[in-house]
Amino acid sequence: MKKFGSFDKAMALIVVIVFGSGIFAGFLFSYGPLAGVSGASGSGKGVYQLDLVITTENWYNSTIGVQPAYFVVHDGKLITSASISLPANVPIAITIVNYDSGAAVVPSQFANVTGTSGGAVFVVNNTNVNSTGKSTGSGTVISGGVMMSSFPKDNIAHTFSVFKNGKTILNIPVLPSTTEYATFVLSPGTYHWQCEALCGSGPYGDAGAMLAPGWMNGAVIVK
Ligand SMILES: [Cu+2]
Structure with a gap:
């Protein structure tokens, strides 16, 4: 398992996960791209x-x-x-x-x-x-x-x-x-x-x- 030492890398990973998995659409539950991206890790469940x-x-x-x-x-x-x-x-x-x-x-x-x-x-x-x-x-x-x-x-x-x-x-x-x-x-x-x-x-x-x-x-x- 690779560790991500920097905030930037962690954010990049989140972006890849969110966009790559198609969970991005889950943001609609919170009605706004910003709210959705920050809450995306939980909203996919x-x-x-x-x-x-x-x-x-x-x-x-x-x-x-x-x-x-x-x-x-x-x-x-x-x-x-x-x-x-x-x-x-x-x-x-x-x-x-x-x-x-x-x-x-x-x-x-x-x-x-x-x-x-x-x-x-x-x-x-x-x-x-x-x-x-x-x-x-x-x-x-x-x-x-x-x-x-x-x-x-x-x-x-x-x-x-x-x-x-x-x-x-x-x-x-x-x-x-x-x-x-x-x-x-x-x-x-x-x-x-x-x-x-x-x-x-x-x-x-x-x-x-x-x-x-x-x-x-x-x-x-x-x-
Ligand atoms: Cu048609």
Whole structure:
């Protein structure tokens, strides 16, 4: 075991542990990056980390070409999001890394956050230079990061929306080219997740990925 003699090294280690393990999202319990970083060593206990990545250049078929898709990060790999298993009654810290720079049409009720702690999402700075918000000037341009509970409905790329018996349990709108953090808790059961932004193919954007499990919808099994 290596000993860390200096404060700097200890802090560096903490930063590596916090960011490297994905526990960073746990800071949402205390609603602020500073509070979270200082309390991160304890806040990871009992928190389940769900890391999702949205990429755009995924080959769908020869008619449609490429489509966007959600993936789950598991053991350092991207795996299908067709069925997401989560523990029941445990805080789920979700991280959504969105590489999609374009916005899609979203019904207005899905522009608001539902079901997260504090009814909000922590949104971190646009990650692509050419993202919609920056290139048009009409979108949401975030300096650093900010807590958001309602989003501009014309500047949402995707949503991570979870339903049970037709009821919206969770709704996280995802801005173009951002990373978002939130926490939520689910009771046992079988849920359905769906992106509510019309990000697929066809004249209305409601085909292709929107209809395909593991692309823009799937099951959420909570037990
Ligand atoms: Cu989508």
